Amino acid sequence: MTDQTQNAPRFGGMNTAAVAPWVIAAAFLLVMPFIFTSNSAITIMNQMSITIIFALSYNMLLGQGGMLSFGHAVYMGVGGFFCVHIMNMVEDGGLPLPLPLLPLFGGLFGLGLATIVGAFSTRKAGTVFAMISLGVGELIAACSVIVVAFFGGEEGVSGDRTYGLPVFGVEFLQQIEVYYLIAFWLMLSALLMYLFSRTPVGRMANAVRDNPERAEFLGYSARWVRFYSFCAAGFFAGIAGGLFAINYEILTEENLNLTQSGAILLITFLGGIGFFFGPILGAIVFTLLQTVLSLQTELWQLYLGALFVATVMYFPGGLAGLLMMHAPALRSGRAGRLVLPYIKTLGPALIGVLALAGLIEMTFHLRHASLGDHHMTLFWVDLDSHSLVPWLVFAAIMAAGFAVMRRNLPELLSAWHSANATGDRS
C-alpha cells in the first residue's frame, strides 16, 4: 500500500497544485448537467456521487486504517433510514427543516451507530474486526425485516422530499436540483475526508495500519486511533445515506444487507485503496458498469466478476495504482515514449478481450435463447449465432488480437523501462 503523501501534494502550504484538483472537480460537477441533460444521466450521476462519498468513507477504514469491514452498508443505511423518518416528520408539519441540511442528520446518526459499534469492534484489527463487522452487519440487516416499525420491513420506508422549507425558492421537485444538492455535499464531504487524512489522527491511522506496535511505542493508542477513524467513516457513510434518502426517497433492506457491504468493498478495491482518489474512480466505473452495461448484456455480473478477480491478481493497486504508476514517467517527461507501445499492445488486447466477450455472448445465446431465434446483435452487427462463420470470425479476431499483443509486449516492457529507469538518477 503506497502512502498518499508521496504522490498527493501536501496540504500545509495552500499552493496552487494542492487546490487545483478541487477547483477542477468543482467546475466539472457544475458543468456535467449541461453536457448530459437527460434525467437518466443525471440520476446515474447522482448515484455515482452518492457511491463516491460512500466509497471514500469506506476507504477511511480499509485504505487509511487497514480495517477490513464487511458491514459498512449499515452505517449508510441507518443514516438514510433516519433521514427518511425526519423527512416524514417534516411532511407531517412537525419539523420545519430545509432539505439541504438533511444529510447532516444522516451523518450524525451514522456517527452515533459507529460510536456504539466501534466501542467494542475496534479493540482489535484484522480478522477479529472483520468478523465483528460481518456479524453486526448481518444482525442489523436481519433487524430490518423484523423491526418493521422503524425499517418498514421488506418494502422499506418512503418519504417525499418536497415538503421541506424551500431554499431560495427551490423545492427539489426536479432531478437537476437534487443533483446540485448532492454535488455540493460531495465536494464538502470529499474535502473534509481529505483534510481528515491530513490531521494527526488521519496520519496515525496510517501508522497504526502499517505497524500498530510501533505506533503504541510512540505513545499512541492504536485502539483509539482506530476508533476515531471508524467513527469518522460512520459519519460520512451516514451522509451518503442521507443523500440516498433525498435522491430516491425510499430506503429498503437492500441498503443494509451484506450484498451492499460487499459491493462497496469491491468498488473501493477496484478503484485502488492506496490513493485518496482511488475510490472515486472505483465508484464511477462500477456505477457505469452496473447501470449502463446491464442495459447491454445480461452477463454483466460475469464480466464484473472477471474484471474484479483480474484486478486483484494483476493490479492490486487498483485503477488508481495503475494510473499512478505513470507518475514518475510523467514527471520526467518521458511518458510520451509509452504512448505508441501502449496503443500497439493494449489496442489488440482490447480487441481480443471484446472478441472473447463476443464468443461468451454467442455461447450464452446458443444455450439460452428461444428455439428458432438465431439472430442476435453483437457490437451493432446482426449475426446468426447458430452458423459457424461468426464463431470463426470472432475466434480469429480474438486469436489475432492476443497474438499481436504478445508480440508487442516486449516492446512495451522495454519502453516502460526506458521511461522509468533513469528517471531519478540523471
Add this chain to the structure above:
Amino acid sequence: MDLILVNLIDGLVTGLLLFMLSAGLTLIFSMMGVLNFAHASFYMLGAYFAYQISLFFGFWMGLLIAPVIVGVMGAGVERYGLRRVHQYGHVPELIFTFGLALLIEELVQFLWGKNQMPYAVPEVLHFTAFSIAGNSIPAYKIFMIFVSLAIFMALLFVLTRTRVGMIIQAALSYPKTVEALGHNVPLVFMGVFGVGTALAGVAGVIAGPVLGTFPGMAFLLGSIVFVTIVIGGLGSLWGALVASLLIGWLTTFAASYNVAFADILTWIGFTMPADLDDSMWRDLWTLTMPQIGPILPYLLMVLILVFRPHGLLGKREA
C-alpha cells in the same frame, strides 16, 4: 419429549454438514492464514457437478468423482490464483476469494441457468429409516451422518497418525523451518487447499438433494461457515466440530419452539401495551424464536469475539 429426540437428530445432521465445510475452511486458514470466502462456492460446485454426473452415471459415481474434480479445481485456484496474490498480503488474498465467489456463482448460472436443479436423493436411500411419534427420519439423513462422521475420523487419523499429517501440523507453526528441512511447503499448501475444497465438494454432493441445488446455495451458507470457524476458534479442528454441532442444534431448536417474546417480556414484568399496533415496540412484542433463529449464530459470534477473541477452542487469536 419425542420431538426433542427428533430435533437432536436433525440438528446433528445440520451440524455435521456444516462441519464438513468448516473443517476444510479451518484447515486452510490455519495453514495459510487465508479466510477463503469462496469456500461455499466449492460446496455449490460439488452439488452441480454431482448432479451433472448423476444424470449419466448415477448418484454414487457423482459422490466419488465430483469431490475429486472440485478438489483439483481448488488446488488449481491455489496454484494459479492465491499463490500469486499471496505476495500482496492478506487483505488482497481475502478479496481475491471474495471475487472468486462472485465469479463462480456467475459461471454456474452461465452453465446451468438460474433455476433449481432436479437433483434428487438416490432411489436406494429413498425410504423412511424409522419414525419417532409420527416424525419420519429419512434413510438419507442417516447416510449423511455416517458420511460426515467417516470423514471426520479420516481427517483426524491423517492429521495425527500419518507422516503427511505431521508435516502439515509442523508447517502450520513453522513453515520456514519445515521448508528448510527439505519439505515442499508450497506443495503442502496446494494439497491442503485441494483437500479442503474437496471436503466442501463432498458436502455439496450430499446436501444438494435435500437442501436444493440452485445458484444461491453458496450465498445462503457462505457466511455461516465463517461464523462457525470463528466461534470454534480459527485453526482448530475440534473447535470446528463443536461449533458446527452447537450451531446445528441452536438453529434447529430455535426454529422448533415458538417461544414468544411477549411471554418473556411479561415474565420480566413488562405489561403489553393496550394499543399494540401503534406502539413503537410492537415488533418486539410479536417476535418469536423462529424469526430470529438464523441470526442467533451471528449474535453468538459477536459476543464470542468481544469476550473471547480466540474462540471456543482456538489457541491463538483470530
Add this chain to the structure above:
Amino acid sequence: MFKKSKLGISTALALVIGASAAMADNIKIAFIDPLSGPFAGTGANGLNQFEFAAETLVNAKGGVLGGDKFEIVAFDNKISPKESLIQLQVAIDQGIRFIAQGNSSGVANALTDAIEKHNKRNPDDRVLFLNYSAVDPALTNEKCNFWHFRFDANADLKMDALTDIMAQDKSIDKVYIIGQDYSFGKAVAAAAVRDLGNKMPNAEIVGNELHPIGKVKDFTPYARKIVASGANAVITGNWGADMLGLGKAVLENGYTGPIYTYYAAADGITAAFGETGKGSLRLVSEGQLNPPVSDRAAEYVKAFKAKYPDGNVSQSRITNTIEMLAKAIDGAGTATDVVAIAKQLEGMEHENLWGGMLKMRAEDHQVIQDVHVLAHTNEGVTFDYDNSGYGLIAENTVKMAGMDSPTSCKMKRP
C-alpha cells in the same frame, strides 16, 4: 478525477445508443424485472412471455391504432428497489409510457410510489404502471393510486377463493399457516386467519408462524412442528427456494395432507418436486393450463413451447395485460395520453384467453377474474412445466373471485 470526462462520454454514448436503437415508431413497454441475480430465472421467463404475447396477440394481428406495433424493452432491476428507480428513469427518458413489473412487492411499492411522484412533478411525460404479478394487497388498498393497475388477483382475493374451496372439504379441521417474514407473507397469514375464521369456524389453526425470508437453510425443524401439530392442511405463501425447501422438508418428514401454496410451480420448482409433490401440492392461481379451456389457449401454449422449449406459460395474466392495454390504447385513440388510456382501462371488461371474463375494477384498479385451485400431478396434464411430465391441473374454480370484496382505496384522479 480527470478520468471522469472520458467515462462520462461513454455513458452518454451508451445512453444515446440505447435510445436510438429503439427509435422506430413502436409503442414501447418497459419490462423492469430481475434479469440477473438469484431471481433472474423468473424474470427472464416473464420477459419471454411478454415478448411472445405482444408478438402473437397484438403485432401479428396488425398492431394497435391501425398499425403501431408493441415493443417490449427489457430493463434489469436486479430485484433491487434502487436499481428499479434508476431503470425507471432511463425508461422514461427513452419516451416509454408503460412500465410493466411483477417480481417482488417491495419493488412494486417503490415503483408505484416513484411513479406517482413522477407523474405529479412531470405532467408532460406521465407513465402507467402495469403490475402483472406483485400481489401485496396494499397496492390496491391504502397505497393505491391512479397510475397503478394490477392484473393478478391479489393475496386477499386468492385467499378468499382458496378458503371457499377448502371449506368444501369437511375433513380439514387443523390448519397450519407458515410464511416468509415480510409484507406478503404477513398479508397471506392475516387473510388466512380472517377467512378461515369466517368460513370454517370448526377448523382449528394449529400453527401460524413466519420464518426469515431466504435465510433458512434447512426446513426440517419447521416440518417437524407441522407434523407434530397434527395439521391436515398447510397454507403457505412461500416462493422460490423457500417454497421448495419447505415443501420438500414437509413431505419427506411424514406429512401427507394437502399443501396450499401461491407459488409452487414452474421455474424449476415443478421439476424439483416431481413425484414427491403429487397428491399434496395445490396452487391457487388465476390462469388454467390443464385441461386447456379452448383451442385458442392450447394453440397459444403450443406456439409458445415451440419457440421457448425450456420456458413455461407460468404467468397467464401476462396475456391479459397485453390484450387489455392494446384494447385501451385503441379505445383511447392515443398511445401517449396515459390519462385517457387509464380511463379506458378503468372498468374494462375483457374475455380472458384462459377462460372466463376479466373486469378491471375502477375503484381500486384491481382485475377481478376466475381463480382456480390447481393440483400438482402428472396425470391428464396436456402442458407440463419444466418439461418434467408434471404440471398443474385445475381442480376447482371460483368464478370472478372477490367481485364485491371491499377496498380501502381512496384514489385521487387527475
